[in-house]
Amino acid sequence: MKEESRILEAEGIMPPEVKDMVQDFKDQTLLNPRLKNTVGHISLSFSPKDAPRMTDALMTQIAKEYMQKMGITDTQYLLVRHLDQPHPHCHLVYNRVGNNGQTISDKNIKIRNAKVCRELTEKYGLYLAPGKDDVRRERLREPDKTKYEIYDAIKGSLPKCKSWNELEGKLKEQGIGIRYKYCGNTDRKQGVLFSKNGFEFSGSKIDRAFSFTKLDRHFTLVQQQTQHRATLFGNLSAAVGNYRSAFAGLFGNMGRGGSSTREEPPSVNLGKAGGIPLPPAGSPGGVSAEQLQRKPGESPEEHIARITALLDAAAAAMAIAAMERRRRMEEQKRRAKMKI
Structure with a gap:
């Protein structure tokens, strides 16, 4: 009242x-x-x-x-x-x-x-707030106050962590401890508890998304994605190397020689994989800067896989063109000798 x-x-x-x-x-x-x-x-x-x-x-x-x-x-x-x-x-x-x-x-x-x-x-069709984001923290009392502090800390730390060890480290910096439950007398983990301010909560009590099973699955997926991206970057780096070799074989004289008017070919930077030169328009294995850009709605993984395939195809086309050019040059030399 x-x-x-x-x-x-x-x-x-x-x-x-x-x-x-x-x-x-x-x-x-x-x-x-x-x-x-x-x-x-x-x-x-x-x-x-x-x-x-x-x-x-x-x-x-x-x-x-x-x-x-x-x-x-x-x-x-x-x-x-x-x-x-x-x-x-x-x-x-x-x-x-x-x-x-x-x-x-x-x-x-x-x-x-x-x-x-x-x-x-x-x-009654009332508004249902998504998750815990709309809860007014300043009005909470214990133990809910601490529970939400742990929730906010886990939510903020999780995107930066790839493993349980990294999450433990991030939470420790914020005064939050982690303890595991084990299956019988084995070393197999089956539960996780978070503690702060003298309170301890199981992960599922903090939020359903923070149960041991769901967090463990999250870290497994993150590690699989990391490994998958490493493989994709490895394939891209190899494709870039093959492309540069094929480019040098076909256009090796570009940007060289004594002519002051000769210019370096335009290039595109592919991040960690380095830059690649672009061949003249209409040349075999032609690749444009526009083709190498990420398309709307395309995931990073899809983008890397697509340009890797594009560079491999371009390298193969340039290698074939270089072989054909060498064949023609040898044919011309042979005809010249026959005339002599």
Whole structure:
């Protein structure tokens, strides 16, 4: 109860005086004196994107349906809407001692809560934030605060890591430890736990994408991709070498000699593989700068494979042209000797 709030619904208590409502709650707890934690508190928060349609009536309807699905029935409760934040939200306070002295269970409440909230979000067409990016970190309390710190650290470090060792190193710099679970008495890992600030969580509790199985699969794929790219670059470097040799065999006099007007052929830089000269237009094995550029929608791997094949074909064509030129030259020499 605060200035920027209003009561949406109350059951079994007499608002608005807080002391009166507290006494109403205490009176009912006498029906079950053995229950220690007698008050339940739930905050139902909605996205700012749903604010225009989130009337008091709709919020109350959703909250009451939430209570039914969570088994919070036949008991005292107070539902209060707060207006101090940009996102619509309300607070539900209820007596865990029911009207007949029964206990309102809180067993597996987090799991049940997540399931019910998703059901209601989908039923009412509410905005569902993708992943954990829209969660307001500054409002979290422990242990969720630390859990999200670990989540953010893993998400930020993972693209820079190719192995478990690299991830361990990156997280250690941020004060996060890693511990593994093993299969029986073997050295085969089957689980991972992350720790910080005295809290420890399994990877799947941080996020489903951070379970040991999924992270291990990620590193395996990264290493396979790295190996595949190394093979592709090796093939490209070999193709560039063959191309240069074939180019020298066919156009070896370009850029040489004493003529001051002779110019170096234009070239294209292929990154780590180095630069290649471009043959004159219309020549055998002609390759243009445009052909070597990456096409829209083409992955880096597809680009490397395509220009490798292009250079190999060009080198083969230039080698054939060079052999044909040598054959003609030898034929001309032979004819010249016969005339003499």
